[in-house]
Amino acid sequence: MHPATAKDKKPEGRGLRKREAEKMAAEESSILVGQKSVMNYVLATVIQFNQGVKRVSLKARGRAISKAVDAAEIVRTRFLPGNVDIAAVKIGSEKVGEPGKERVVSTIEIVLERK
Amino acid sequence: MHPATAKDKKPEGRGLRKREAEKMAAEESSILVGQKSVMNYVLATVIQFNQGVKRVSLKARGRAISKAVDAAEIVRTRFLPGNVDIAAVKIGSEKVGEPGKERVVSTIEIVLERK
Numbered sequence: 088m089h090p091a092t093a094k095d096k097k098p099e100g101r102g103l104r105k106r107e108a109e110k111m112a113a114e115e116s117s118i119l120v121g122q123k124s125v126m127n128y129v130l131a132t133v134i135q136f137n138q139g140v141k142r143v144s145l146k147a148r149g150r151a152i153s154k155a156v157d158a159a160e161i162v163r164t165r166f167l168p169g170n171v172d173i174a175a176v177k178i179g180s181e182k183v184g185e186p187g188k189e190r191v192v193s194t195i196e197i198v199l200e201r202k
Numbered sequence: 203m204h205p206a207t208a209k210d211k212k213p214e215g216r217g218l219r220k221r222e223a224e225k226m227a228a229e230e231s232s233i234l235v236g237q238k239s240v241m242n243y244v245l246a247t248v249i250q251f252n253q254g255v256k257r258v259s260l261k262a263r264g265r266a267i268s269k270a271v272d273a274a275e276i277v278r279t280r281f282l283p284g285n286v287d288i289a290a291v292k293i294g295s296e297k298v299g300e301p302g303k304e305r306v307v308s309t310i311e312i313v314l315e316r317k
Binding site for chain 2: 177179
């Protein structure tokens with residue numbers, strides 16, 4: 088009976104570890120939108136959602152802000168229509184550059200959430 | 203008596219109309235961010251707040267989105283620090299162009315609110 092129990096337990100143990108890993112992954116993920124083309128960030132976001140992540144944050148600074156909005160809208164309306172909500176949009180400012188040469192750039196964070 | 207009544211009523215009528223106009227102005231105002239330099243929109247926003255408007259919406263499409271965020275952040279951190287909150291940030295999509303040549307552009311609306 089023991090070998091049978093062991094056999095029964097083995098897949099369960101694996102299942103548990105897998106479920107824990109999924110739980111870790113399932114929480115939150117963040118993508119920094121930069122110089123690449125918008126489709127890179129769209130696909131990165133879709134892949135995250137398909138891997139079970141619940142919330143994906145698109146973050147951008149300066150002129151990449153429009154691209155982050157584009158990526159969020161393309162994911163929401165074309166790739167996963169009806170499955171993704173915009174949970175939050177936050178804007179802010181950040182200081183960049185070396186001391187003495189500091190400038191302020193605007194930032195955005197768009198939180199996409201799987202329904 | 204009729205002329206006197208008319209005289210008395212005239213300023214009162216004006217006052218009412220003025221107060222109504224102020225009430226209208228005090229609620230909400232919307233600024234479309236486009237091709238001009240960011241300071242144009244910053245100043246337009248500050249003028250609205252100084253005229254007693256409670257909420258100013260900065261709206262932008264496409265690449266002007268970053269500029270709208272810049273304008274909002276400059277108003278909030280440099281021109282009216284501590285007096286203005288970001289009440290809401292909404293993003294969306296809009297179809298533009300003639301039928302057959304339609305394209306989708308992303309939009310943003312940033313609602314700034316006087317404290």
